[in-house]
Amino acid sequence: MNFHQKQTWANYDPAGFIDQKLSAVRALIPPEVKTILDAGCGNGAITNALQDDYDIVGLDFSEAALQHVTAPKIRGSITQLPFEDAQFQLCMCHEVLEHLKPAEQDQAIGELKRCSSKYIMISVPYKENLRQHFAKCANCGCEFHVYGHLQSYDQHKLNALLGPEYRPLKTQIMGPPQKRNPDWIIAFKQTHLGQWFHPDFYLTCPCCKAGSFIHKSNLLTKLTNALSRIISSSKPYWLLVLYQKR
Ligand SMILES: [Zn+2]
Numbered sequence: 747m748n749f750h751q752k753q754t755w756a757n758y759d760p761a762g763f764i765d766q767k768l769s770a771v772r773a774l775i776p777p778e779v780k781t782i783l784d785a786g787c788g789n790g791a792i793t794n795a796l797q798d799d800y801d802i803v804g805l806d807f808s809e810a811a812l813q814h815v816t817a818p819k820i821r822g823s824i825t826q827l828p829f830e831d832a833q834f835q836l837c838m839c840h841e842v843l844e845h846l847k848p849a850e851q852d853q854a855i856g857e858l859k860r861c862s863s864k865y866i867m868i869s870v871p872y873k874e875n876l877r878q879h880f881a882k883c884a885n886c887g888c889e890f891h892v893y894g895h896l897q898s899y900d901q902h903k904l905n906a907l908l909g910p911e912y913r914p915l916k917t918q919i920m921g922p923p924q925k926r927n928p929d930w931i932i933a934f935k936q937t938h939l940g941q942w943f944h945p946d947f948y949l950t951c952p953c954c955k956a957g958s959f960i961h962k963s964n965l966l967t968k969l970t971n972a973l974s975r976i977i978s979s980s981k982p983y984w985l986l987v988l989y990q991k992r
Pocket residue numbers: 883884885886887888951952953954955956
């Protein structure tokens with residue numbers, strides 16, 4: 747997924763997931779909060795909806811994404827926020843951290859802490875099995891996560907990242923249910939059956955920029971899919987946590 751491409755943002759949330767996220771986010775904002783930074787706001791699905799009720803600024807590194815943001819906005823990186831210390835009562839960051847490398851992620855959290863006077867709100871995919879969303883390029887063989895996710899989280903990992911000076915006030919595991927296939931089924935499907943995640947959205951290979959991906963479909967893959975539906979568990983999509991500075 748290329749965040750600098752217009753196509754990415756024109757059809758970013760076809761399942762309407764963001765609406766579910768938005769009502770949970772609204773409900774978690776403490777009543778005293780007036781100023782908010784939405785760091786990594788993407789196309790502004792959350793920022794735009796909150797702009798009538800809060801003094802909110804959206805920040806994103808993608809010019810293509812920011813074109814959809816109608817609230818006050820600024821182009822920049824979450825690893826180097828162009829704001830003063832403690833400029834916002836709440837710094838929020840939704841579906842961003844999982845895209846970052848560990849060093850960038852630490853920088854981003856340091857910046858959210860620096861720019862927040864009291865609260866930080868973070869959401870990430872909950873206990874995502876990253877391999878489940880891997881595609882394999884038919885041209886160069888590159889294996890990659892179709893949404894560019896590099897990390898998976900649970901509440902313990904996220905709390906540890908925030909560190910002891912922030913306490914989790916409210917933790918929610920919420921959102922549309924997701925099938926979680928066992929690791930061995932995913933490995934078997936990918937390695938032995940050639941059945942990789944098949945994107946139904948615009949995607950190019952991050953290694954060679956080709957646009958076709960390996961996806962075999964035959965009787966064996968159909969049987970394996972039926973089996974994996976039976977033995978897979980289901981879990982909510984997101985982990986959403988409101989932190990308060992101690
Ligand atoms: Zn490739």
